[in-house]
Amino acid sequence: MTPKYYSVKKKILEMIDQEEIGPDGMLPSEREIMNMFGVSRITAKKAIDDLVKEGYVYRIQGKGTFVKNDKLNQDLVSLTSCTEDIIRMGMTPSKRLLSAEIITADQASMRQLHLCSGDKLFKVKRVYFADNEPLNLTTTYLPCKLFPGIENFDFGVESIYNVLENEYGTRITKATRTIEAVLAADEVAEILNIDEGEPILLFRAVTLGIVNGKEVPIEKFKTYYRTDKLKFCINQVR
Structure with a gap:
């Protein structure tokens, strides 16, 4: 005989598959499930617990249980870090530091970050993961002159924005981003665990912040995103 909780779980999965409850949509509460299917609280809880364990849904303390979204919802208006975006989607973030070095700014960086000839940059390359799946590179x-000693932080662990804000007193204000579709080169494909030549998205950005009372360029970055793990969210008004 099929356990009652399994039948309830199957019916909830059907609701998810048919998008009666869409990605990031909230599941009915335990009490609502009890009333919907005529089962006990223990049965309702067991069904939800199984869905959480199997990765179909996730819990947010004090708010409820939500359908997991396989794609990271990237808000193009808010200025948030990748780690913050992953957490907001109910996934577990992690990252791996690939390299960290001091280099001399090239002409493009001098122009974008308002630097002089010979100025140094701290270059950090990292891969980000969502639920242990590579998301982006x-x-x-x-600029080293804005953040002396920046190379002494372990950015395999630390958040760059947290360090800039908390250790250097920087207030991050805005960024200009460009987005283009490109094909994954061999190195990028290997790191992101995709096929070489697969379409991906390339983000380029220059970030501004308040340093010593003045708004200046504080960072530039480029990010290669897997397209099967990302969708955009743009709020528009007229």
Whole structure:
């Protein structure tokens, strides 16, 4: 005989498959499930617990249980970090530091970050994961003259924005981003665990912030995103 909780779980999965409850949509509460299917609280809880364990849904303490979205919802208006976006989607973020070095700014960086000839940049390359799946490859460039000693932080663990805000007193204000579709080169494809030549998205950005009372360029970065793990959210008004 099929356990009652399994039948309830199957019916909830059908609701998800038919998009009666869409991505990031909230599941009925335990009490609502009890009333919908005529089952006990223990049965309702067991069905939801199984859905959480199997990765179909996720819980947010004090708010409820939500359908997991396979794609990261990238808000193009809000200025948030990749880690913040992953957490907001109910996924577990992680990252791996690939390299960190001090380099001399090239002409493009001098122009974008208002630097002089010979100025140094701290270059950090990292890969970000959502629920242990590679999401993007990001290379960040920070002006050393604005952030002396920046190379001493472990950005395999630390958040760049947290360090800039909390250790250097920087207030991050805005960014200009460009987005283009490109084909994954061999190195990028290997890191992101996709096929070489697969379409991906390339983000380029220059970020501004308040340093010593003045708004200046504080960072530039480029990010290669897997297209099967990302969707855009743009709020428009007229």
